[in-house]
Amino acid sequence: MAKRAKSSKSKVRSPRAKPRVAARSHKRGGKAVRRDPLDDLVDAAARALDLPTAPAWRSSVKANLAVTFALAELFVDFPLPDDAEPAPVFSA
Numbered sequence: 001m002a003k004r005a006k007s008s009k010s011k012v013r014s015p016r017a018k019p020r021v022a023a024r025s026h027k028r029g030g031k032a033v034r035r036d037p038l039d040d041l042v043d044a045a046a047r048a049l050d051l052p053t054a055p056a057w058r059s060s061v062k063a064n065l066a067v068t069f070a071l072a073e074l075f076v077d078f079p080l081p082d083d084a085e086p087a088p089v090f091s092a
Contacts, residue, residue: 042065
């Protein structure tokens with residue numbers, strides 16, 4: 001019996017949709033505190049881009065990333081045909 005192709009309705013995750021970073025935890029005052037994965041992403045991106053980030057902007061950067069990932073999640077499951085090509089010119 002031949003295997004059937006998966007339904008187009010099955011969820012396919014894009015590796016760019018969300019960072020798959022395990023949350024780190026450390027103990028503070030006897031309780032385990034989980035570190036937000038976005039903190040790790042902000043730190044890594046700042047190092048990779050050699051971009052100094054002021055501590056005052058950290059929460060704004062994390063909020064922007066959270067919104068960006070939430071919006072990207074809306075498009076992850078959008079089915080595209082195999083022969084889809086990008087538009088030569090984009091106009092709004």
